[in-house]
Amino acid sequence: KGKSKAVWVCSSCGNSNGQWWGSCPSCKMAGTMKRFSVGEAESTDGGAKVSGIKVSENIARTWLGQSSTDAGVPIRLSDVNRAISPTDWRIPLSGLFGAEVGRVLGGGVVPGSLILVGGDPGVGKSTLMLQIAAIMAEGHNTGGPAPVLYVSGEESIEQVGNRADRMKIGTTELFLYSSTDIEDMLAKAQPLSPRALVVDSIQTVYLQGVTGSAGSITQVKECTAALLRFAKKTNIPILLAGHVTKSGDIAGPRALEHIVDVVLYMEGDKSSSHRLLRSVKNRFGTTDELGVFEMSQSGLQAVFNPSEIFMSEEQSDSEFLVGLAVAVVMDGSRAFLIEIQALCVSGSFTRQLNGVHGSKAEMIAAVLMKQAGIKLQQDALFINVLSGAKVSETAGDLAVAAAICSSHLEYPIPKGVAFIGEVGLAGELRTVPRMEKRVNTLVKLGYKKCIVPASDVKFLSTLDLGELQIVGCKNLKDMINKVF
Ligand code: TYD
Ligand code: MG
Known part of the structure; x- marks a missing residue:
């Protein structure tokens, strides 16, 4: 029921188009344009349903950029460098695991950056992000403990809590929240003023007023854009998980690589306990870095001599x-x-x-x-x-x-x-x-x-x-x- 409109989206670069093309007009790859329907009655995949635009007085709206009054003014060049926090400042990650992740990130987490962690379901994205969240909350070399908010749309607070216990995370500054509503989680994040925000995962969150269910292409794109604006406005870095399926799921991170600042991919064979973390895109550093980890009961451990593999x-x-x-x-x-x-x-x-x-x-x-x-x-x-x-x-x-x-x-x-x-x-x-x-x-x-x-x-x-x-x-x- 309801009207639905067809769009064709390139599974390689994420470019969307009103018509089908044999090869993508943007990246020129052949046979990559896939049909998607964007409509009001998109609820077949059982994700969160989204009603029409709800009138919300939530201040979150302004971060979402939908009623933003912040038009901005031109800034004199000589003031720019003082006004904007220097991008070479990074939040370092302590410990052996932190050092390995930090290296992949080009030295640490840049404040206000949006980092996408992509990978197949089950590869270990949630575990990785929980570990990073814990390290940042402890803040061993960033001036001591500070709140970090971990929002899960996939698991309950208890599930995340149990996992954290198994991993022996003992920090008191890690906050857990279970939500799929972007406005809601950003509204909860703001008063906490966390050192970092983790959102797991992009496929489970939705933005009110945007058509389509969670995980649909419009939702995924709009939600990512909203998170990016939040990160830029508040200077809070955000780690975002995204599932990629082997078939090049379009609602997956491929389409998002253009929006976010950093794209990390986690890879590993089902039969192997080794995991690779790779930066595919990094606005603040090189993309040649590769981190090697070994899975364990208590989470991921850095492997320092990969030749042992x-x-x-x-x-x-x-x-x-x-x-x-x-x-x-x-x-x-x-x-x-x-x-x-x-x-x-x-x-x-x-x-x-x-x-x-x-x-x-x-x-x-x-x-x-x-x-x-x-x-x-x-x-x-x-x-x-x-x-x-x-x-x-x-x-x-x-x-x-x-x-x-x-x-x-x-x-x-x-x-x-x-x-x-x-x-x-x-x-x-x-x-x-x-x-x-x-x-x-x-x-x-x-x-x-x-x-x-x-x-x-x-x-x-x-x-x-x-x-x-x-x-x-x-x-x-x-x-x-x-x-x-
Ligand atoms: P999970 O982090 O949930 O993967 P994803 O978020 O990418 O779907 O990890 C999948 C399973 O593997 C989960 O049951 C936890 C387990 N796991 C470990 O036991 N140790 C580890 O070091 C990792 C990375 C995962
Ligand atoms: Mg997960």
Whole structure:
């Protein structure tokens, strides 16, 4: 019932449009425009229902910017730097966990900033934010305890309280509140004047007077904008959780990345206890930082020697590694590692490919035969990219070739070795974009060796890469000689 209007929203950049486009007019990605209906009777997902505009005398209104009388006046340049708090001042986070989070944030929490913590459901966003809230409330190196407000729209106060007990959070300055109404929570936050505000999560909150149920695209955008205005006006930093689903849920953080100041993504495999925290966007710092944590009963613990992650697995499944090679691929501005598995079986000629484009795999196999003397003519070849990832970038070519060689030669590639590079028809290795970012990710994760095109060695040797050894190769033959 009720009128509903269709909008098309790009799942890559969040740009919305009144009509469908084959490729997004804003970011030019193809096939990303998805249809959404924005209407008055949007309540199918069982979220909080929103009635028409309620006349509210709540002062919160002014922060929400809907009846703001604060038009602002131009400020003389010479007064600006005094009027605005310097953005290089940050609230430091104490302790080992705090230091690791602080590093990802570029040194700490900038007052008045809106920080989005995105990640799959269950990855540990609420735990992370509760820990940050507790550290900020304790304020060990920020002049002692001060209130921090943790608002949950997902869990009851008791649930959050129990979790805090399990995590042995003992501060008296952490305030818990359960609400899904943005106006209500901001009105409660103001008199408390907290050092920071945590909102869990953007999908559960709503703004009165905005159509759509909580979690709908308009609600998500309007609520985020309201929180941003609140943060800027009060100078209170806000941490906001957002679910991302693998399918690129549009009401999820993708659409919000443009609004907020900082975007952190939390990642980790369901089967692993390690969690990565990555800054994807940071108005106040670099986005190359990567934090590594280990989950525990009492919350997340910083991992200071990430190479241990790989060392521990090394003994147990060393045989497994025949035919397995690691590639570094980019997803937007994020570099991440994928594992490519290949299996060559002599006898029957078949091809089974999963996660690699057929023509690409054929080309790499052909180049290996012709240019590197690997006899795959009689082999059945299976390629699989683990955990459902896809290699769509040419940067993954070298790892695909290495995985095939490893299986064919029955020679394992040691753990802690990664491959980056494009393979040309003559077997030559070509450089790929964002080499520095890819290599830095390997350094952070404690990798020991990275095989790259020879032409990149000179540039990479100027960087501080810690223990990571860079091995340049001119072509596939060269790579085989150096690795196998
Ligand atoms: P949670 O923080 O609720 O994830 P999200 O908010 O992203 O959905 O964490 C999921 C579950 O994992 C929860 O039951 C708590 C548990 N957990 C730990 O026990 N220790 C940890 O260090 C983390 C991060 C989570
Ligand atoms: Mg949660």
